[in-house]
Amino acid sequence: MGRIVLDKVTKTFGNVEVIPPLDLTIEDGEFCVFVGPSGCGKSTLLRLIAGLEDVTSGRVLIDDTDATEIPPAKRGLAMVFQSYALYPHMTVRKNIAFPLRMAGLDQAEIDRRVEEAAKVLNLTDYLDRRPGQLSGGQRQRVAIGRAIVREPKAFLFDEPLSNLDAALRVGMRLEISELHNRLGTTMIYVTHDQVEAMTMADKIVVLRAGNIEQVGSPLELYERPRNLFVAGFIGSPTMNFITGPEAEKRGAATLGIRPEHIRVGEGLPWSGIVGVAEHLGSDTFLHVHDTGLAETITVRVPGDVEFKHGDRVVFGPDEAKIHLFDANGLRKP
Amino acid sequence: MATRHSRSAARLMMAPAVILLLGWMLVPLTMTLWFSFRKYLPLRGGDLGWVGFENYVRFVKSASFWPSVQATMTLVVGVLVITVVVGILLALLLDQPMWGQGVVRILVIAPFFVMPTVSALVWKNLMLDPINGFFGHLARSLGLQPVDWLSQASMPSIIMIVSWEWLPFATLILLTAFQSLDSEQLEAAEMDGAGPVARFFYIMVPHLARAITVVILIQTIFLLSIFAEIFVTTGGAFGTKTLTYLIYQRVLESQNVGLGSAGGVYAIILANIVAIFLMRIVGKNLDA
Numbered sequence: 001m002g003r004i005v006l007d008k009v010t011k012t013f014g015n016v017e018v019i020p021p022l023d024l025t026i027e028d029g030e031f032c033v034f035v036g037p038s039g040c041g042k043s044t045l046l047r048l049i050a051g052l053e054d055v056t057s058g059r060v061l062i063d064d065t066d067a068t069e070i071p072p073a074k075r076g077l078a079m080v081f082q083s084y085a086l087y088p089h090m091t092v093r094k095n096i097a098f099p100l101r102m103a104g105l106d107q108a109e110i111d112r113r114v115e116e117a118a119k120v121l122n123l124t125d126y127l128d129r130r131p132g133q134l135s136g137g138q139r140q141r142v143a144i145g146r147a148i149v150r151e152p153k154a155f156l157f158d159e160p161l162s163n164l165d166a167a168l169r170v171g172m173r174l175e176i177s178e179l180h181n182r183l184g185t186t187m188i189y190v191t192h193d194q195v196e197a198m199t200m201a202d203k204i205v206v207l208r209a210g211n212i213e214q215v216g217s218p219l220e221l222y223e224r225p226r227n228l229f230v231a232g233f234i235g236s237p238t239m240n241f242i243t244g245p246e247a248e249k250r251g252a253a254t255l256g257i258r259p260e261h262i263r264v265g266e267g268l269p270w271s272g273i274v275g276v277a278e279h280l281g282s283d284t285f286l287h288v289h290d291t292g293l294a295e296t297i298t299v300r301v302p303g304d305v306e307f308k309h310g311d312r313v314v315f316g317p318d319e320a321k322i323h324l325f326d327a328n329g330l331r332k333p
Numbered sequence: 334m335a336t337r338h339s340r341s342a343a344r345l346m347m348a349p350a351v352i353l354l355l356g357w358m359l360v361p362l363t364m365t366l367w368f369s370f371r372k373y374l375p376l377r378g379g380d381l382g383w384v385g386f387e388n389y390v391r392f393v394k395s396a397s398f399w400p401s402v403q404a405t406m407t408l409v410v411g412v413l414v415i416t417v418v419v420g421i422l423l424a425l426l427l428d429q430p431m432w433g434q435g436v437v438r439i440l441v442i443a444p445f446f447v448m449p450t451v452s453a454l455v456w457k458n459l460m461l462d463p464i465n466g467f468f469g470h471l472a473r474s475l476g477l478q479p480v481d482w483l484s485q486a487s488m489p490s491i492i493m494i495v496s497w498e499w500l501p502f503a504t505l506i507l508l509t510a511f512q513s514l515d516s517e518q519l520e521a522a523e524m525d526g527a528g529p530v531a532r533f534f535y536i537m538v539p540h541l542a543r544a545i546t547v548v549i550l551i552q553t554i555f556l557l558s559i560f561a562e563i564f565v566t567t568g569g570a571f572g573t574k575t576l577t578y579l580i581y582q583r584v585l586e587s588q589n590v591g592l593g594s595a596g597g598v599y600a601i602i603l604a605n606i607v608a609i610f611l612m613r614i615v616g617k618n619l620d621a
């Protein structure tokens with residue numbers, strides 16, 4: 001089990017309110033990702049759930065029992081820190097065994113669980129090394145190993161991949177997703193990277209300045225962003241925002257269109273001059289200027305096309321994929 | 334310092350310092366070795382020529398020799414244990430966020446700036462004196478018989494004085510070590526179910542190992558040559574005659590430079606034995 005409910009939780013540091021009253025339910029077995037720009041309170045929220053910070057007001061419920069006053073060790077949650085927080089003077093084996101030793105398990109059981117975790121995480125050959133002798137990805141796996149041996153109700157990850165290089169990040173992303181599929185345990189995962197959020201989550205919670213902007217599945221967020229912030233945050237390259245006559249024509253203050261929902265071809269309504277053309281092979285991203293719509297419009301063209309700097313391009317939106325927002329930045333139905 | 338040219342330039346630049354330090358060490362060392370093989374009594378005939386190892390034999394055969402080695406060891410070990418243990422506790426305390434932290438830290442460091450002679454005098458007259466001292470007053474106010482610390486518990490008194498002088502150093506080094514401890518490690522341990530005591534022994538103490546090594550090594554070097562505190566308080570009486578003090582007595586009170594020098598050579602050997610011993614047990618902490 002691992003159902004976590006935040007009930008009007010707030011957190012203030014001194015007189016700065018980092019988390020305004022916030023309600024959220026994370027279902028058992030769910031992979032929930034908190035995503036938002038740096039400093040928006042993601043870590044704070046995670047630490048409130050873990051019990052490493054005390055809530056200023058409100059309640060944290062774990063499996064329908066009030067855990068607000070329960071100390072971190074007794075909440076049955078395991079956390080993987082951004083810095084990994086491995087114990088540098090202990091071997092990998094001792095690191096992974098530490099929570100079990102603290103729980104007072106007998107040695108045979110400890111050995112069994114450590115060996116098992118090591119096998120799952122491909123760490124068997126490294127059990128007698130110290131963290132200092134491991135690569136970043138291996139350290140990350142030790143930190144995960146230390147979390148899984150406890151068989152917790154839920155895992156909490158705080159930007160676990162941000163210290164890894166890009167290739168390793170993609171690999172670890174898959175490993176964590178697979179781990180979730182196999183264990184079926186609730187996972188709460190904090191990141192500022194919307195790609196991680198989109199690829200891993202069952203449910204994404206978009207945060208801004210401690211406020212929940214939107215909760216939903218990756219596709220819901222992509223297809224029906226509730227406001228301009230979510231629309232701009234989810235999706236890569238980011239959505240184009242157009243104000244002025246084009247938006248007014250459709251009865252909105254702002255018109256949003258994703259780069260992948262713009263087509264290129266003669267006879268379409270918009271045109272401009274190509275500034276930079278990014279050739280990725282599978283796609284080409286055109287950054288178009290002088291369109292009279294916005295500073296730059298990003299257009300994603302499938303495949304490799306022969307556009308270069310200074311070329312004139314004619315393009316237009318896929319009308320069905322247009323997002324409309326009112327003057328307050330909220331989505332128009 | 335990649336090129337050959339810059340390396341030789343570096344050598345040239347370092348030369349004055351190296352030569353100065355070498356001279357500083359070698360001249361007294363050579364003189365000590367030289368005198369230790371001669372019969373040299375400044376007030377009773379001056380330099381009376383070579384005597385081979387006679388000074389060495391006499392120094393060891395003297396009834397004061399082994400007790401002085403013992404006294405030295407007691408002093409060094411006693412002070413090390415007190416400064417490290419109390420230093421860890423004080424550092425732990427000072428690392429907590431509290432009101433007036435800056436001022437408290439400066440106060441804790443203050444004893445380090447007091448000269449040994451002065452602090453020994455202060456302790457002798459203001460704290461330990463059975464009639465005027467603070468401890469004497471304290472004992473009387475509790476209805477107890479005041480203790481004449483310096484004669485009845487002379488070695489513990491000196492250990493107390495020297496510990497007081499060295500505690501700031503130990504505390505300071507250990508405090509910086511505490512401050513370099515990653516707070517996420519403590520939080521991880523907390524989530525792993527380690528209580529405050531377990532966190533202290535499993536996370537903090539291992540983290541401090543290197544700092545403790547540094548404290549022990551540096552303090553040992555200075556503690557082996559403690560002199561002023563003994564001179565001012567007991568004058569070497571009541572079992573407080575350390576090797577350093579014995580050498581002083583041989584050279585200045587008995588006016589026997591040869592014998593004292595032989596003692597000096599023993600002191601050097603002792604210091605090296607201690608150093609090797611320490612390096613063996615704690616030195617591995619410095620590698621990692």
Ligand SMILES: Nc1ncnc2c1ncn2[C@@H]1O[C@H](COP(=O)(O)OP(=O)(O)O)[C@@H](O)[C@H]1O
Pocket residue numbers: 013018036037038039040041042043044045
């Ligand atoms: N212990 C603290 N004391 C004061 N302010 C803090 C503390 N921890 C975090 N904050 C503030 O709370 C805000 C949110 O921080 P954090 O949760 O770490 O953001 P994120 O993880 O989303 O980048 C930041 O503005 C930060 O300065």
Ligand SMILES: [Mg+2]
Pocket residue numbers: 042043044159
């Ligand atoms: Mg953070």
